[in-house]
Amino acid sequence: MRLPPPEVLASWPAPNYTNPQTRGRALIIVELITLPIALICLGLRLYARIHVMGRSEWDDWMMVVAAFFCIGVTTCVVLAYTRYGWDIHVWDLTFDQMVAGRQVSFAAQALFVPATLLAKVSILISYLRLASKDSWFRRMTSDPVTSYWNLMYTQRDCVSELATTMSQAITTAIADFIVWVLPMPALYRAKLPLAQRLALITLFSFGLVVVVAACIRTYWIHYVIEETYDVTWYGFQLWMWTAVEVQLGIICGCVPWLKSLVKFWRNRNVITDLTDKSNPKAGRSRFDGRRATMPKGGTVVRLDSHGTRSTNEDRRPTIDKGAAVEMEKKREQEREREMEMQMQRNRGGAEYVDLESGSGEYLDTAPQTLPPDTPGLAL
Template sequence: MREPPSEVVATWPAPNYTDPVTRGPELVIVELVFLFLGTLCLVLRIYVRAGIMGRMEADDWLMVGAAIFGAGVTTCVLLAFLRYGWNIHIWDLTFDKMVAGRQVSFAVQGLFLLATTLAKVSILVSYLRLAPLNSGFRRATFAALAFVIIINVAFFINLFVQCVPVSSYWDLTRTERDCNSEDHHLLANAALTAVADFIVWVVPLPAIYSAKIPRQQRLALIALFSFGVVVVVAACLRAYWIHYVVQVTYDVTWWGVYLWMWTAVEVQLGIICGCVPWLRSLVKFWRTTAWTDSTTGAAPPGGRRYLETPRC
């Protein structure tokens, strides 16, 4: 946490601990909407995999784990926003709320790493079911898996060793706090996360482009895969707000609302992106069922045969 210089503190108004100016409800609305959408997409994916196809595989369980940790990110952000002063100016923040906010920040960073890592690994594992043996697609997927796992394990370890002891991260009463500057760590994490999101997005595109399938189907698959670009955009916006909060402004609680908003949104978009292909399969199944019912009056035998592994 950057210590504001005395000349900056001198420009701050007198603290108002009883009735401070607060942010509006936009963060709460955005967080809850994206949590709902991410959870809905996951539930529909599970319905397809377990309810219709009758099996859950490794990538499905990885996405369930991502959703659990992602819900933890949203919960922590809302808790800090509503109770620990992430919705007020820094000069109106009491010392107790400052310490609690640092504790929640630490938890959010850990949960974010776990959620985004599991979501990316889930998507890449699903690619392996599509990639032929000894293909460039398969080698690229393994390389992407290694990159995602290595960088996130490194960031997770760094989270716990950047302050010695760890409690120095939030215990602001310590006279001697042995902590590395967190701005470089956070910016590196944001930049490499955006790179990893970009890699996950582009890895299957060359294989789809060169696949011997009808042009219309190829374009549809590329468009479906390209939904991942929204995750890249969210990661870039999170990177910008990290830069602004840790290197530009000292009013970190007031402007940090955008950082925490995009942090939770990025997590949920990653979950949504990993589930969208299964939603496409679900729509195809419903259409097939409706057509069969209208023509024969019976459901299609072995409904799971209408649900192949998504090609995206």
């Protein structure tokens, strides 16, 4: 924020401390919607990785740390909005509000960098699965640091706020674009059916929304710092897109991992429906709705509406448990197969198990082949 020259100060209207014009509640609504969605996506990702897939990696916990910084950014934005007038004109602020608001802004900028950095690094670490195999803190923005929020300092040595924030914003937008486009060639060349490849590319393409948010944020940084002195009024847009960029980064980094969770829930619901004895529809044929039982020989016997066997079906004796017994056998076989695959992975073998088809066969480990724990592929 620049200290306005006298002619700009003279053009401002008289301050209205009692009933100032406000921007409305759009900022607080965006913050309180996007942050819970980001945290829910993160929780589902951890559940899918730890409970469903049985393991977690560095990128998962790096995203958790990024979420903590994201919460800090959101807290600063909400605090500045509710307490320090970051939704009203700057001439309607008291001096104490202006100083406190700048302090909160300083803290938010300090938290924003690690939040976006860790989210991007987490996504880049996830991309590794697509492959075949002066002082850093001494340089401050202002000297003394307090002169950043106290504009009345007569002797202050500050780096150009426009240069530093614009360079950071442009770098972030470029990095967002690189992170978004980086896995596309590997996904396109992957030895997968075309429909599956397109589905994966679509999942990863959600990152384009983050690129758009970063570009909009870059515009508002330039406008707030260079084009206006009414930073609290127009900074409303800047803070809103800052929150959107940070939280969408976490959401987009978690979305590709949720496919395995959806498949897990879907398969569990199918098994529950077929084995639930209290469900009157359990064991019914999905084609004609008539009850079917499974005989010892394995032939399905259909019963007509009077409870007698159809004349064109095998008349061998039936058993009462029917499809439930068969499903229980399949579940046991599936558990044994999963244990064998887990033992194979623990032995450090070079082969990858085809978890998508569940066949238990080994896949070709050519550079274009995706390992089974690729985001969006693992069950």
